[in-house]
Amino acid sequence: MATEFHNLQELRRSASLANKVFIQRDYSEGTACRFQTKFPSELESRIERTLFEDTVKTLNTFYAEAEKIGGQSYLEGCLACATAYLIFLCMETRYEKVLKKIAKYIQEQNEKIYAPRGLLITDPIERGMRVIEVSIYEDRGSSGSSSGSSSVSGSTAR
Amino acid sequence: MHLGESTRECEYSQISTRSSTPMETPYKKKTPKKRKWETFPGRNRFYCDGRIMMAKQTGVFYLTLVLILVTCGLFFTFDCWFLAEQLTPIIPVIGAVLFLFVIGTLLRTSFSDPGVLPRATPDEAADLERQIDVANGSTGYRPPPRTKEVVINGQTVKLKYCFTCKIFRPPRASHCSLCDNCVERFDHHCPWVGNCVGKRNYRFFYMFILSLSFLTVFIFAFVITHIILNSQRIGFLSALKDSPASVLEVVVCFFSVWSIVGLSGFHTYLISSNQTTNEDIKGSWSSKRSKDNYNPYSYGNIFTNCCAALCGPLPPSLIDRRGFIQSDAPQLAPPTNGLPMYGSTQSQQSHKQVNTVDCHLQAKAAHCDCPHNSGVLLQGVAHHTGRGPEPRTEAESHVRARFGAAAARQIHLKARGGGISSSPWSPLQIILMLGLN
Numbered sequence: 320m321a322t323e324f325h326n327l328q329e330l331r332r333s334a335s336l337a338n339k340v341f342i343q344r345d346y347s348e349g350t351a352c353r354f355q356t357k358f359p360s361e362l363e364s365r366i367e368r369t370l371f372e373d374t375v376k377t378l379n380t381f382y383a384e385a386e387k388i389g390g391q392s393y394l395e396g397c398l399a400c401a402t403a404y405l406i407f408l409c410m411e412t413r414y415e416k417v418l419k420k421i422a423k424y425i426q427e428q429n430e431k432i433y434a435p436r437g438l439l440i441t442d443p444i445e446r447g448m449r450v451i452e453v454s455i456y457e458d459r460g461s462s463g464s465s466s467g468s469s470s471v472s473g474s475t476a477r
Numbered sequence: 478m479h480l481g482e483s484t485r486e487c488e489y490s491q492i493s494t495r496s497s498t499p500m501e502t503p504y505k506k507k508t509p510k511k512r513k514w515e516t517f518p519g520r521n522r523f524y525c526d527g528r529i530m531m532a533k534q535t536g537v538f539y540l541t542l543v544l545i546l547v548t549c550g551l552f553f554t555f556d557c558w559f560l561a562e563q564l565t566p567i568i569p570v571i572g573a574v575l576f577l578f579v580i581g582t583l584l585r586t587s588f589s590d591p592g593v594l595p596r597a598t599p600d601e602a603a604d605l606e607r608q609i610d611v612a613n614g615s616t617g618y619r620p621p622p623r624t625k626e627v628v629i630n631g632q633t634v635k636l637k638y639c640f641t642c643k644i645f646r647p648p649r650a651s652h653c654s655l656c657d658n659c660v661e662r663f664d665h666h667c668p669w670v671g672n673c674v675g676k677r678n679y680r681f682f683y684m685f686i687l688s689l690s691f692l693t694v695f696i697f698a699f700v701i702t703h704i705i706l707n708s709q710r711i712g713f714l715s716a717l718k719d720s721p722a723s724v725l726e727v728v729v730c731f732f733s734v735w736s737i738v739g740l741s742g743f744h745t746y747l748i749s750s751n752q753t754t755n756e757d758i759k760g761s762w763s764s765k766r767s768k769d770n771y772n773p774y775s776y777g778n779i780f781t782n783c784c785a786a787l788c789g790p791l792p793p794s795l796i797d798r799r800g801f802i803q804s805d806a807p808q809l810a811p812p813t814n815g816l817p818m819y820g821s822t823q824s825q826q827s828h829k830q831v832n833t834v835d836c837h838l839q840a841k842a843a844h845c846d847c848p849h850n851s852g853v854l855l856q857g858v859a860h861h862t863g864r865g866p867e868p869r870t871e872a873e874s875h876v877r878a879r880f881g882a883a884a885a886r887q888i889h890l891k892a893r894g895g896g897i898s899s900s901p902w903s904p905l906q907i908i909l910m911l912g913l914n
Contacts, residue, residue, distance in 0.1 A: 339600050343645075346627045346636070349774060350648050350662070388781075388789050396788030400684070403581050414790050447595035447795040449644060 334437060334456035342375065342451040352382040354443070354451050365455065366436050374428055374440070375451065378421065385417035418444060514798040518596055519658040527798035529588040531671045532656050538587055538671030545583070545689075548729050549576045551722040552696050556703045559720075563706055568699060575692040582685035583670060590794040591675030592661035594642060594650060602643035609638075630773035649774070651755055661792075665754040674754075677794065680787045683744050690734075690741045697730035748786045749779040 340362060345355040356375045358368045395413060399406050411419075425442050433440055433453075441452040514527035522531050531538070549572070557569040597605070609623055623638035625645050636645045639652050642659045646652070651663035653673045662676035674682045700723045707716035717724060747757060751774050756762060762772035776782050 339604065341601055341604050344647065346629060346634070346648055349629055386790055386792075388785050392790045393784060393788045395790070399791075400788075403578075404585065412791055412793075414793055418793065444793075444795070446598065446601065449594070449597070450601060452601070 334458060336454055337457040338455040340453040340455065342453065344449060351386050352443075352448055353379050359453075361455065362438070362453065365438060366433070370432055374432070377424065378443070378451070381417055381421045381424070385414045510801045512798070513796070513800050513802055516802065517796065517798070519593065520656050521593075521658070523798065530590050530798065531587055532666065532668075532673065534655070534668065535671040537668040541583070541669045544729065544733075545576075545579060548696065548726055549692075551726055552700065555720045555722040556700055556726070559703050559707065560699055564702075572692075572695060572699075575688060575695060578688045579685065579692050582681050582688060586667075586674070586678045586681040586685050587670045587672050589672075589678045589681070590796060590798070591673040592663075592677040592792070593656075593673075593675075593794075593796050594644065594647075594659040594661060595796050596641075597643040605638075605643065605645070632771065632773040634773070649753060649756070662753060663755055677792060683741075683748065683787065686737060686741045686744060690738045693730050693733045693737055696726060697734060700726045700730070749782050751775040751782040751786065 338361060340359045342354050342359065345353045354375050356372050358371060362371060392413065422442055425440055429440055437456045437458070439454040439456065441454065443449070443451050446452055512527050514523040517523070520533045522533055522535065523529065524531070552572065553569065557572065560568045625636040627634055627636055627648070629648060634648050636648065638645050639659050641652060641657065644659065646659055647661060649662045650659050652659045653663065653666050655666050656673055660673050660675035662679065664674040664679055666673045667682070670682065670685070672678070703720070704716050704723055707719060711719065747754065750772065752762060752772060760766060762770055764770055776785060
């Protein structure tokens, strides 16, 4: 069932939370922050695979940039140590700058791509960088209590 | 983890994510907003309105502080004058710089967030439980300890499920039983600094012990010099009587040198091989385990390992201590009778669910040999089922404001607005010089 929301305002007015999908971390390359790009089955009817994968890949690139160990991070680390970390009273760490970029990107993506499809992405920093939470909204008027049953996986095990 | 004796009573049940309906708990708008640190589920102490975070037992930390302050105080008061006159005034200057560096790094290590992982939100925990159920197949018995295997750089690493925090711990993370938190890149819990040593404060800890070794050796050497120079003029016993404080300093420094220099050496080795104390003690990457065993996190050469540990980017705190607890957000209801029910339609079901969960958890805590403090499990759930996640964008806040009343507290679990520290990260406003992120 494809529910169309033309903008976030409409989503606000007429949607109810149907389900949440969690994209887990991908630790295959170590402890660096990276999310799995596997497309969850619950979103199959909601959004194109490529769009979603693009979002996750871009987020992964941002996190890699934040955690990159190179000349600039060494310089920042040494400067910070030399000033007894007082320098951070005046300026932000590179990580924080990238996190702001990520927040802006996610908001943009939500407004342009996800909200019109009745979805909402939560910034991973709000979930302790463990998961990307994708909330699926259903149109209040058209759905009954059983409408979400198809999107819940594994519940048949009960 | 061991299975309880009476497994029938330890019937595994799903985590309830459903909070009570709006009718039961009228939302008190006049309650002053609480900051998240006030409802933090771990066993930490917070000072300065959440800016400072320490472990519960801080007695030994004060001892460390007193020892350092007293020894240095005595050195500057009694020995420095003589040394400045007889040798060079640079000595007290170097001493002062070292002392300030030691205190600075000590306070930074003790007061900062070591890299605590916030506990899972109820929806996340429920989702994980569902996935695990699918993997195990419901047998009606309590499931065996949960692990997930992942291959990192060719090495198979097991990720363990943390029953307290309800997450699969990332690699290198460990649950500190003293602080009752999962900490990223957990090194060890240091009573001397009164905090865990983890990803975010390891470099400060290392610089603390390194500078303290230099300071100890420095004081030791110059106090001995002072006594020797003085005894050349007035005799050994007279020199000792002249500055009795020096004797105390020598004794303190003598005993400290062995342990602190040894510890610095050990941590230098750990940093150069990119291991944590935890991994070294367990022998996780030791070649004695098997021929193919190697450390997948090491960068290959000592220099890169050192630079990465000490000069790498400093990750932000994942627990938003000073953020305000927002009004409740919509949460998903657990599936009942196999059919998921959403929205605010199931008032009776929610109560039954929660009561069931409560009883099962008590059974779990009572019968099962949990490595973590089982008593906290209940408390943890009480905290979990309180507030929900906070909106971050305006759009989201509007959507969630709609459901604000619907996801109120669970009265019978006495959740005091227990929020998972899921955090909208806010820009740093470090007030203290030696404060924290």
